[in-house]
Structures are given as C-alpha cells and as structure tokens.
Amino acid sequence: MAVVILPLFLLLLPFAAAQGPWQYCGTGGTYTSNSIYQANLKLLSSTLPKKAASNTTLFATDTIGNLPDIIFALALCRGDSNASACEGCLATAFQDGEQLCPYSRDASIYYHSCMLRFSNTNFLPTMVDQSWKTVESSHKFNTSIDSNSTRQLLFTLINSVIL
Numbered sequence: 835m836a837v838v839i840l841p842l843f844l845l846l847l848p849f850a851a852a853q854g855p856w857q858y859c860g861t862g863g864t865y866t867s868n869s870i871y872q873a874n875l876k877l878l879s880s881t882l883p884k885k886a887a888s889n890t891t892l893f894a895t896d897t898i899g900n901l902p903d904i905i906f907a908l909a910l911c912r913g914d915s916n917a918s919a920c921e922g923c924l925a926t927a928f929q930d931g932e933q934l935c936p937y938s939r940d941a942s943i944y945y946h947s948c949m950l951r952f953s954n955t956n957f958l959p960t961m962v963d964q965s966w967k968t969v970e971s972s973h974k975f976n977t978s979i980d981s982n983s984t985r986q987l988l989f990t991l992i993n994s995v996i997l
C-alpha cells in the first residue's frame with residue numbers, strides 16, 4: 835500500500851496548500867440554459883451536500899436522471915471538517931462550479947475542506963471501489979487509524995484518482 839500512497843500524497847501537496855476553489859472543467863461537452871441537464875444539476879445541488887454531510891464519512895455519491903441527461907456525482911469533505919461546514923462547502927462548490935465551468939457537463943471543484951465532481955460519464959465505480967477497498971482494509975488491519983485519518987485517507991485517494 836505504501837507504494838501507492840506515497841505518490842498520492844505528493845500529488846495532494848499543491849492542493850493541500852491552496853484554499854481553492856480550484857477547478858477542473860471536463861471535456862464532456864456543455865449543456866444549455868433551461869435544459870434537462872441543468873434541471874438535474876440543480877436537483878443534485880439541493881440533495882447531495884446534505885447527503886454527504888449527514889453521512890459519518892462525509893462522503894456521498896449519487897446518480898440522477900436518464901440518458902442523455904444522466905449525471906454522476908461525488909461529494910467528499912475533509913476528515914477534519916464537520917457536518918455543517920461540509921454541507922456549506924459543497925453547496926458553494928455547486929455554485930462555484932457553475933461559475934468556473936460555465937455549462938460544462940463535467941466539472942471538479944476543490945477546496946481546502948471539500949471537493950465535488952459531477953459528470954455525464956460514469957467515473958464512480960472504479961474510483962470508489964478502489965478507495966473504499968483501501969479504507970476497509972485499513973479498518974481490518976486496525977492499525978490505530980481513527981475515523982478522522984480514515985476520512986483523510988479517502989479524501990486523498992479520491993482526489994488523486996480524479997487529478
């Protein structure tokens with residue numbers, strides 16, 4: 835695991851130093867004003883921050899809508915964040931996402947304490963499986979990894995996979 839983790843932490847360094855937002859606008863095309871995609875995004879922005887904040891892991895994924903307007907989304911807060919800060923950060927991320935990646939169907943927004951990605955392509959299975967497996971195995975080994983550092987690890991892993 836150390837072999838994998840080390841490069842990931844190196845990748846995270848520039849991010850950890852910045853407050854953000856820091857965006858990556860994908861190449862998945864654009865949506866138009868008043869489109870179904872925009873409506874789906876709006877719905878997602880009203881549910882996903884709360885969903886992530888209410889999970890003890892401060893992490894949530896969601897899929898909304900149908901092709902061609904389907905949206906896959908992932909929201910995650912840093913381990914040292916709390917529920918209210920998490921929800922606020924993710925709500926801001928949706929707003930900033932629309933500003934920083936105007937009409938982009940695929941956007942990733944990073945802050946010091948949270949990150950959000952939504953996309954019209956499914957980036958979830960491989961990344962989430964991989965990250966959760968790592969977290970689960972760290973639990974199994976129970977190497978004095980508390981819940982905070984587990985979340986921190988997950989945050990790091992997911993970030994590094996997206997980046």
Ligand SMILES: *[C@@H]1O[C@H](CO)[C@@H](O)[C@H](O)[C@H]1NC(C)=O
Pocket residue numbers: 888889890891893894895
């Ligand atoms: C929290 O998130 C994990 C991972 O997505 C999920 O397995 C779990 O069911 C969620 N818990 C709640 C209470 O939503």
Ligand SMILES: *[C@@H]1O[C@H](CO)[C@@H](O)[C@H](O)[C@H]1NC(C)=O
Pocket residue numbers: 915916917918919
């Ligand atoms: C949550 O975190 C924010 C930002 O660090 C802090 O201002 C706030 O007091 C915290 N709230 C609780 C309930 O701990």
Ligand SMILES: *[C@@H]1O[C@H](CO)[C@@H](O)[C@H](O)[C@H]1NC(C)=O
Pocket residue numbers: 976978
């Ligand atoms: C795992 O760690 C916790 C906290 O340190 C401890 O209470 C628990 O007994 C440990 N579980 C196992 C299976 O070692």
Ligand SMILES: *[C@@H]1O[C@H](CO)[C@@H](O)[C@H](O)[C@H]1NC(C)=O
Pocket residue numbers: 913914980981982
């Ligand atoms: C996690 O971090 C919070 C805020 O820094 C702290 O209050 C809490 O005790 C920590 N939990 C563990 C298990 O270390």
